[in-house]
Every structure is written in C-alpha cells, then in structure tokens.
Amino acid sequence: LYGIPRERKLTALTRYTPWGTTIDALGRHLLIELHECDRSALDDLDLVRDTLVEAAYRLGSTILDVSTHKFDPVGVTAIVMISESHLSVHTWPEHGYAAMDIFTCSKTMQPADVVGFLSVEVNRGILPMVRAGRPG
Amino acid sequence: LYGIPRERKLTALTRYTPWGTTIDALGRHLLIELHECDRSALDDLDLVRDTLVEAAYRLGSTILDVSTHKFDPVGVTAIVMISESHLSVHTWPEHGYAAMDIFTCSKTMQPADVVGFLSVEVNRGILPMVRAGRPG
DSSP states (O other), X not given: OOSOOOOOOOOOXXXXXXXXXXXXXXXXXXXXXXXXXXXXXXXXXXXXXXXXXXXXXXXXXXXXXXXXXXXXXXXXXXXXXXXXXXXXEEEEGGGTEEEEEEEEOXXXXXXXXXXXXXXXXHHTTOOOEEEEEEXX | OOSOOOOOOOXXXXXXXXXXXXXXXXXXXXXXXXOSOOHHHHTOHHHHHHHHHHXXXXXXXXXXXXXXXXXXXXXXXXXXXXXXXXXXXXXXXXXXXXXXXXXXXXXXXXXXXXXXXXXXXXXXXXXXXXXXXXEO
C-alpha cells in the first residue's frame, strides 16, 4: 500500500536521567502541542491524515498502516504505524488544539525535523510546544 | 467490531507547569517502560494485542480500531485507537523491553489503573517505569 516495508533495524537502549531518575528507553518520543490552529483544518480528516502521512515520509520512515476516525460533532484522530514506531494526532477543533506524538526508534531519524512542516500545515506557522517523552 | 462507539465527550484543556514552562494540554498521556519482560511474550503478537485490548476495556474506553504488525526477525507493534485517544505498544524482545503509551482524554479515565494489569500480563509482575507526558 505504501511501499515495501524495510524490516526494523535492531537498535540499542539509551540511558537518561530526567529529574534524577534513571530510565532506560529506546528511541525518540516527542509530544507536540499545537495551539491556535485553524479550526476547520483540524476538522478536515483528509488534511490531517495527509499531513501526518507526509510527515512520516519526510522522516524517511516506512509506513505500515494508517488508521483514522472522524468524530461527531467535531474532531479527528489519525494514527500512522511505521516500521520505526508511530505518529498520531488527535484534534479538538472546539479548542483550536491538536495533540500529536511522534515515536521513532531509528537512530538516524530526527522527529524534530518535521515540526516546522507540521506547524505550517495545521498550525498557520505557529511553532508548537514540543517535549521529549523519550529523548533517544 | 468492538461495540458501538460513544462519541467523544468535549473536555477542557488543563494548564500545568513542568520545569517552569506553562503548557496547555488535554488528557492524560502516560509513557510506560517495561523492562526485564519475558522475551517470548514480547514476540507473541496475539498476547500483546489482546493485553492492550483488555487494558482498553478495563479503562472503560470505546475501541475504534486495532492495528498490529509482526516484525522479522522479532518484535511486534500493536496500536488501539479509542474514542478517548489511543494505546500503543512496541516491543523489542531482544532487549526484553517494551515501550507503551496510553493517551486518554476522558476526565474519568485513569490510565495508571491498568499499569498493574499490564505488568502482570507482559512483565512478570515487575512494575514498569511510568511517566506522565501529559498529566491531565
């Protein structure tokens, strides 16, 4: 459907110490808060899905599955499963808000590289708040 | 497939201030690191998927879609889309490690309630490291 999957490369755990606590995790997991978005854009399932799929391509990931849902009265969810983990977006047009996450286990993939693209597509160029859930 | 979806309730943004930075987000998003897991369990797609689906039921969520992938040579991904956002698990049997996240936007849903269940099912009762990516 979206090209031939490359099988996932074996990667290594990374140790990090947020708040003085040692955590062993794998990959990079960004949590992205998009505020003041265009409300009609956040309710446009095709736009939201295509933006997330394009972000996955720009990361160089291999897409395995795309799942979406349109809520009544408003709001959409899109989840893109990739060989290297996943991307998701949940939108609340009534708040002009979207919550995204990008989780990648490839050492060469930099999820932060697509944040600018996402902000242009769904957030009128306003840069989102981004936090590293798993800093990788 | 998994029951009649209730449509998502409208909820409100929550303001919190990790590390002195103000963030407005919606819902609770837990990042869960499962270490020292049984390696064969982590490579068992049915077990991993069923565990995640059961966790979604225990949270009282409405399941909209379930997506899975088995990697070669080892590893599985399962993602459960729920009306209230999503649950995901990515496993690395070669490390005895699984990375999960549970994101819920219901004010009454407590993702932390299923952490004990998950630890028994895939982690031999060892409690995982849990962090709140979005504290809700």
